[in-house]
Amino acid sequence: MRMARSVNEYFRCPESFIQLAQMGSLSADSGYFRFGSETICYGTSSSGFRSRQVTGPLHDVLADVSTDRDGTVRLALDPTEIVENLRHERYELSGGKGVSRLAESGLSQTVYYWLRPLLPVSIRKHLQRRRLSDWQTLAFPRWPVDRTVEEIHERLLALSLKAKGLQRVPFVWFWPDGAKSCAIMTHDVEALAGRDFCSQLMDLDSSAGIRSSFQIVPEVRYPVPGTLLDEIRARGFEVNVHDLSHDGRLFSNRAEFLRRIQRIHQYARDYGALGFRSGVLNRNQAWYGDLEFSYDMSIPNVGHLDPQRGGCCSLMPFFIGKVLELPVTMIQDYSLFHILNDYSLDLWTRQLRAITENHGLASFIIHPDYVIEGRARAIYQALLEHLATVREERKMWIALPREVDRWWRERSQMKVVTDGGRWRILGEGRERARVAFARIAGDRLVFTVEDDNEATECSSLAPTA
Numbered sequence: 376m377r378m379a380r381s382v383n384e385y386f387r388c389p390e391s392f393i394q395l396a397q398m399g400s401l402s403a404d405s406g407y408f409r410f411g412s413e414t415i416c417y418g419t420s421s422s423g424f425r426s427r428q429v430t431g432p433l434h435d436v437l438a439d440v441s442t443d444r445d446g447t448v449r450l451a452l453d454p455t456e457i458v459e460n461l462r463h464e465r466y467e468l469s470g471g472k473g474v475s476r477l478a479e480s481g482l483s484q485t486v487y488y489w490l491r492p493l494l495p496v497s498i499r500k501h502l503q504r505r506r507l508s509d510w511q512t513l514a515f516p517r518w519p520v521d522r523t524v525e526e527i528h529e530r531l532l533a534l535s536l537k538a539k540g541l542q543r544v545p546f547v548w549f550w551p552d553g554a555k556s557c558a559i560m561t562h563d564v565e566a567l568a569g570r571d572f573c574s575q576l577m578d579l580d581s582s583a584g585i586r587s588s589f590q591i592v593p594e595v596r597y598p599v600p601g602t603l604l605d606e607i608r609a610r611g612f613e614v615n616v617h618d619l620s621h622d623g624r625l626f627s628n629r630a631e632f633l634r635r636i637q638r639i640h641q642y643a644r645d646y647g648a649l650g651f652r653s654g655v656l657n658r659n660q661a662w663y664g665d666l667e668f669s670y671d672m673s674i675p676n677v678g679h680l681d682p683q684r685g686g687c688c689s690l691m692p693f694f695i696g697k698v699l700e701l702p703v704t705m706i707q708d709y710s711l712f713h714i715l716n717d718y719s720l721d722l723w724t725r726q727l728r729a730i731t732e733n734h735g736l737a738s739f740i741i742h743p744d745y746v747i748e749g750r751a752r753a754i755y756q757a758l759l760e761h762l763a764t765v766r767e768e769r770k771m772w773i774a775l776p777r778e779v780d781r782w783w784r785e786r787s788q789m790k791v792v793t794d795g796g797r798w799r800i801l802g803e804g805r806e807r808a809r810v811a812f813a814r815i816a817g818d819r820l821v822f823t824v825e826d827d828n829e830a831t832e833c834s835s836l837a838p839t840a
């Protein structure tokens with residue numbers, strides 16, 4: 376059933392628990408509307424109106440939901456379409472100097488300011504700050520963490536529970552071994568100084584018991600010695616490919632992209648790399664069908680401070696065709712230190728709290744090049760200590776990106792089945808999987824993981840208006 380596909384794939388609950396149907400016919404035009412007071416959607420709908428601007432009054436389609444006698448929930452939106460629009464950044468960017476364009480429409484000229492190596496850093500920073508000066512006026516995606524995709528799925532599950540009069544719904548818990556959330560640490564190696572700092576950075580990560588991935592630029596920027604790649608792998612870290620030459624032109628036109636991606640794939644085979652990240656999170660999701668990687672890490676959750684704005688509005692991995700996307704959900708070191716001029720842990724801990732409370736993926740980009748200097752390095756070490764504490768206290772799984780990729784792929788094939796009154800999970804990797812239950816308590820959806828006494832609450836979520 377197409378309408379329920381997205382929510383079924385997200386929770387991996389038995390299909391019979393969720394029955395969704397369309398109310399009326401969908402509009403020809405697309406625009407912004409709400410699904411609950413806080414949740415902003417972009418796409419078509421079959422009630423009220425759709426707005427070009429996210430600011431200003433928006434129609435709430437949650438008020439139009441109705442229920443059939445058989446427990447079918449009738450909706451004035453197609454959740455699968457809306458979720459895909461958000462994840463694939465198919466929405467209009469509005470606010471911020473009155474700009475209105477599709478987020479997916481590709482390369483912005485601001486990339487230029489990030490990549491001009493001949494400009495002194497102080498001038499580059501000044502130009503970037505000026506270019507981004509409107510970032511606080513951007514109303515969508517939600518700063519500093521946007522979980523609209525998860526909110527939509529949770530609301531649909533809550534509506535289904537109510538419509539069918541069910542106590543609870545079993546599903547496959549999001550993370551292995553009952554972990555409450557997940558984190559990955561990744562390092563993009565930008566230039567020679569960063570390359571030469573990789574060994575020390577591995578020492579820092581190791582002292583916190585954290586293994587990370589290193590994204591290597593294969594051409595132009597610096598020579599890539601085999602000894603470095605060997606060291607990274609031998610110490611249990613991971614090697615990935617970072618763009619081709621990092622000149623901001625990977626997605627400039629289709630023919631050039633196809634030419635470059637062949638070379639990138641060859642480097643991936645040479646390095647034994649499964650993952651990819653583009654330079655300065657440049658992207659064109661429409662071309663991801665040509666990516667021969669198991670996973671990509673080039674899409675921000677909310678891209679207000681990145682040269683290419685937009686964002687996938689999700690704190691969870693998701694598939695773009697065959698490629699698994701591990702979205703960038705934490706502010707990058709460069710943006711924190713050089714755009715916001717903030718040398719504290721405040722924003723990182725704030726984002727991390729929002730992510731761990733909602734069982735999401737915290738994914739960091741820390742550049743070796745930008746943490747050589749003492750003040751930045753001290754903040755990074757404090758971050759590592761904080762992550763080690765969160766791992767203990769909040770049961771966060773800190774893993775290599777390739778481990779997260781493998782887990783999410785296994786989970787995407789798992790099923791919850793009933794077996795003489797008890798729910799169990801089928802599928803490869805099930806030893807590490809846990810059955811979880813979702814139920815409604817007051818105006819909240821509450822998750823409980825089996826073999827775990829603690830109930831875990833979602834952020835407030837009224838099932839009906």
Ligand SMILES: [Zn+2]
Nearest residue numbers: 563565654655
């Ligand atoms: Zn880079």
